[in-house]
Amino acid sequence: xxxxxxxxxxxxxxxxxxxxxxxxxxxxxxxxxxxxxxxxxxxxxxxxxxxxxxxxxxxxxxxxxxxxxxxxxxxxxxxxxxxxxxxxxxxxxxxxxxxxxxxxxxxxxxxxxxxxxxxxxxxxxxxxxxxxxxxxxxxxxxxxxxxxxxxxxxxxxxxxxxxxxxxxxxxxxxxxxxxxxxxxxxxxxxxxxxxxxxxxxxxxxxxxxxxxxxxxxxxxxxxxxxxxxxxxxxxxxxxxxxxxxxxxxxxxxxxxxxxxxxx
Amino acid sequence: xxxxxxxxxxxxxxxxxxxxxxxxxxxxxxxxxxxxxxxxxxxxxxxxxxxxxxxxxxxxxxxxxxxxxxxxxxxxxxxxxxxxxx
Numbered sequence: 001x002x003x004x005x006x007x008x009x010x011x012x013x014x015x016x017x018x019x020x021x022x023x024x025x026x027x028x029x030x031x032x033x034x035x036x037x038x039x040x041x042x043x044x045x046x047x048x049x050x051x052x053x054x055x056x057x058x059x060x061x062x063x064x065x066x067x068x069x070x071x072x073x074x075x076x077x078x079x080x081x082x083x084x085x086x087x088x089x090x091x092x093x094x095x096x097x098x099x100x101x102x103x104x105x106x107x108x109x110x111x112x113x114x115x116x117x118x119x120x121x122x123x124x125x126x127x128x129x130x131x132x133x134x135x136x137x138x139x140x141x142x143x144x145x146x147x148x149x150x151x152x153x154x155x156x157x158x159x160x161x162x163x164x165x166x167x168x169x170x171x172x173x174x175x176x177x178x179x180x181x182x183x184x185x186x187x188x189x190x191x192x193x194x195x196x197x198x199x200x201x202x203x204x205x206x207x208x209x210x211x212x213x214x215x216x217x218x219x220x221x222x223x224x225x226x227x228x229x230x231x232x233x234x235x236x237x238x239x240x241x242x243x244x245x246x247x248x249x250x251x252x253x254x255x256x257x258x259x260x261x262x263x
Numbered sequence: 264x265x266x267x268x269x270x271x272x273x274x275x276x277x278x279x280x281x282x283x284x285x286x287x288x289x290x291x292x293x294x295x296x297x298x299x300x301x302x303x304x305x306x307x308x309x310x311x312x313x314x315x316x317x318x319x320x321x322x323x324x325x326x327x328x329x330x331x332x333x334x335x336x337x338x339x340x341x342x343x344x345x346x347x348x349x
């Protein structure tokens with residue numbers, strides 16, 4: 001069997017790739033799976049701080065690739081889940097320090113020991129992106145409901161198809177129901193129709209995400225947070241469970257579901 | 264609030280505008296065909312086709328259409344019926 005490799009990418013920066021990677025990794029670990037997440041954003045690493053593991057780094061991805069340590073030595077064990085690991089990116093090198101075949105080799109080595117490998121891709125369409133998608137079984141494209149993020153997502157989806165790594169699965173992050181209601185934000189339905197790909201989940205904008213990132217404890221651990229629930233649902237869908245899109249008040253349309261909280 | 268005012272003035276919402284702009288941008292991005300080049304291509308096609316048949320230039324249309332993520336160039340050029348002319 002071996003692990004399934006999930007790559008999280010977006011094209012545009014700042015749409016929530018690292019937040020999504022961290023939350024899906026924690027969610028799958030909380031469901032009892034063995035998970036390794038890997039930061040492939042060499043030179044601009046951040047998955048370590050989002051997971052709250054920045055003080056434990058000894059070795060990184062480039063150290064493994066260049067043979068300065070074994071892969072196990074670069075795997076940082078999470079504070080809460082004993083079978084959740086992080087392989088951090090190197091901070092002082094650039095994307096050319098790793099090749100797509102290095103990424104495939106590392107994942108092959110990890111697969112027998114893991115259930116899930118989740119790779120956080122850098123923004124952009126260059127080497128770092130190619131490294132991140134090379135070993136992927138499934139690619140998740142993160143976007144926000146706004147013009148530049150949707151345009152870049154479309155470009156990335158086209159490149160994923162060109163690399164025969166498709167079909168990509170879409171996550172719409174930071175959807176603001178109040179803005180949608182006012183007519184000042186694209187609806188999830190608009191985004192799905194424009195991009196013409198499968199929708200894996202919608203994560204509503206949630207100010208608690210900022211606080212959870214400040215603390216280095218992913219929001220998915222907060223059962224009261226809408227964003228946390230959305231990430232947990234996405235993790236379960238990845239795992240093959242049929243979980244409907246969150247049902248909030250609306251006009252009976254699954255896409256107009258983010259009305260009022262029902263609590 | 265802006266949504267309410269827009270409705271009163273019968274103005275499209277900013278989300279409507281974003282959707283329409285993105286529809287066009289994505290068509291041109293996917294085909295790597297900027298809007299100006301479509302116009303140039305239309306002129307050139309009309310010139311070539313006019314060498315062989317009489318066409319209604321004013322009604323000639325050329326557009327890129329989507330079917331999922333597939334794209335198709337559609338050209339619609341009405342012919343002028345020659346046997347009805349003296």
